[in-house]
Amino acid sequence: MSTESDTNQDPPIGTTITLNYDDEWWVASDEETGVTSQGKTRQEALRNLDEALEGYYGEGESPDNSELRDIGIDPEQNWRYNGKMRREDSYD
Numbered sequence: 610m611s612t613e614s615d616t617n618q619d620p621p622i623g624t625t626i627t628l629n630y631d632d633e634w635w636v637a638s639d640e641e642t643g644v645t646s647q648g649k650t651r652q653e654a655l656r657n658l659d660e661a662l663e664g665y666y667g668e669g670e671s672p673d674n675s676e677l678r679d680i681g682i683d684p685e686q687n688w689r690y691n692g693k694m695r696r697e698d699s700y701d
Contacts (some may be wrong), residue, residue, distance in 0.1 A: 623640075624640075625641070626638065626639055626658070632670045634649065635648050635649070635650060635701055637658040639658060644658065644661050644662055644665050646660070646661045
C-alpha cells in the first residue's frame with residue numbers, strides 16, 4: 610500500500626481506508642486489519658499507516674535485543690530467541 614500515486618502498490622480493490630481529523634491530528638485506519646496511525650497532515654497519516662501495515666504484514670524488521678530490552682522484554686526468556694526454539698522450549 611502506498612501514498613505515492615506513481616507506484617504499483619495500490620491497496621487491493623475493496624480495501625477501505627478511513628481518514629478522520631481529530632484534535633489537530635489526522636487519523637488513518639485500515640478497516641480490514643484494524644491498523645491505525647496518525648500524522649499532522651493527511652499525507653503523513655497515510656505514510657505512517659503504510660509503515661504500520663508493513664509491520665502488520667511482516668515486512669518490517671525484527672527488533673534487536675537492545676530494542677526488546679527497552680520495551681521490557683528479556684530476549685533470554687523469549688521462547689523464539691533469535692528465531693530459533695531453544696531446547697528447553699521444545700514441546701516434546
